[in-house]
Amino acid sequence: ELKVEQNPLFLSMQEGKNYTIYCNYSTTSDRLYWYRQDPGKSLESLFVLLSNGAVKQEGRLMASLDTKARLSTLHITAAVHDLSATYFCAVERWTSGSRLTFGEGTQLTVNP
Amino acid sequence: NAGVTQTPKFQVLKTGQSMTLQCAQDMNHNSMYWYRQDPGMGLRLIYYSASEGTTDKGEVPNGYNVSRLNKREFSLRLESAAPSQTSVYFCVICGQGAYEQYFGPGTRLTVT
Numbered sequence: 483e484l485k486v487e488q489n490p491l492f493l494s495m496q497e498g499k500n501y502t503i504y505c506n507y508s509t510t511s512d513r514l515y516w517y518r519q520d521p522g523k524s525l526e527s528l529f530v531l532l533s534n535g536a537v538k539q540e541g542r543l544m545a546s547l548d549t550k551a552r553l554s555t556l557h558i559t560a561a562v563h564d565l566s567a568t569y570f571c572a573v574e575r576w577t578s579g580s581r582l583t584f585g586e587g588t589q590l591t592v593n594p
Numbered sequence: 595n596a597g598v599t600q601t602p603k604f605q606v607l608k609t610g611q612s613m614t615l616q617c618a619q620d621m622n623h624n625s626m627y628w629y630r631q632d633p634g635m636g637l638r639l640i641y642y643s644a645s646e647g648t649t650d651k652g653e654v655p656n657g658y659n660v661s662r663l664n665k666r667e668f669s670l671r672l673e674s675a676a677p678s679q680t681s682v683y684f685c686v687i688c689g690q691g692a693y694e695q696y697f698g699p700g701t702r703l704t705v706t
Contacts, residue, residue, distance in 0.1 A: 524684065524697045524699050525637075526697075527694055572637075579625050579642055580625060580627075580688045581639060582627075582637070582639065582686075582695070583639075583653075584636035584637045584638070585636055586636045587634075
């Protein structure tokens with residue numbers, strides 16, 4: 483059974499600081515995704531990571547994938563308040579269709 | 595959430611009542627999914643349909659039935675609602691071989 487674990491689950495940080503969210507998964511996968519969710523809203527796709535060593539960056543967020551370690555990271559650089567949200571990683575496996583297994587989510591609060 | 599609609603947006607049910615959640619897409623994609631989101635647990639797959647005429651169980655199918663009415667529509671039915679089914683339900687669309695999923699706006703269901 484595929485398990486996906488994120489840590490930390492809660493993260494409170496100051497504006498301007500850097501931090502990393504970790505996503506570990508238990509078995510091989512086809513792709514790994516990162517999503518953002520604002521309170522009361524749906525999920526917004528941030529990144530898809532396809533292969534070992536993949537790195538994607540968008541603004542202050544950078545995601546990477548190490549398939550050998552079964553680990554993905556989401557690095558936040560010089561955080562700003564607008565980044566406050568819950569971030570999910572999800573691992574995809576294809577078995578007669580795409581199936582996503584989600585982590586528990588990391589609730590990020592960026593304080594002024 | 596462009597291209598994916600869910601109805602209703604909110605619903606309150608009493609234990610034992612039944613209801614159907616509707617999902618429709620205008621993107622002409624084959625794969626449609628129902629997930630539920632509970633606090634602190636991420637999203638979990640209930641049922642999915644890889645193509646018109648096929649449905650498969652996901653991680654948490656008990657208490658639910660689905661119907662893939664046509665390529666556009668995928669419905670989720672609760673025959674006898676229970677408080678444990680209080681959750682936010684998301685319909686997700688995935689194109690064949692695509693790297694992105696499209697999340698619906700969600701249905702917030704409360705069972706008292």
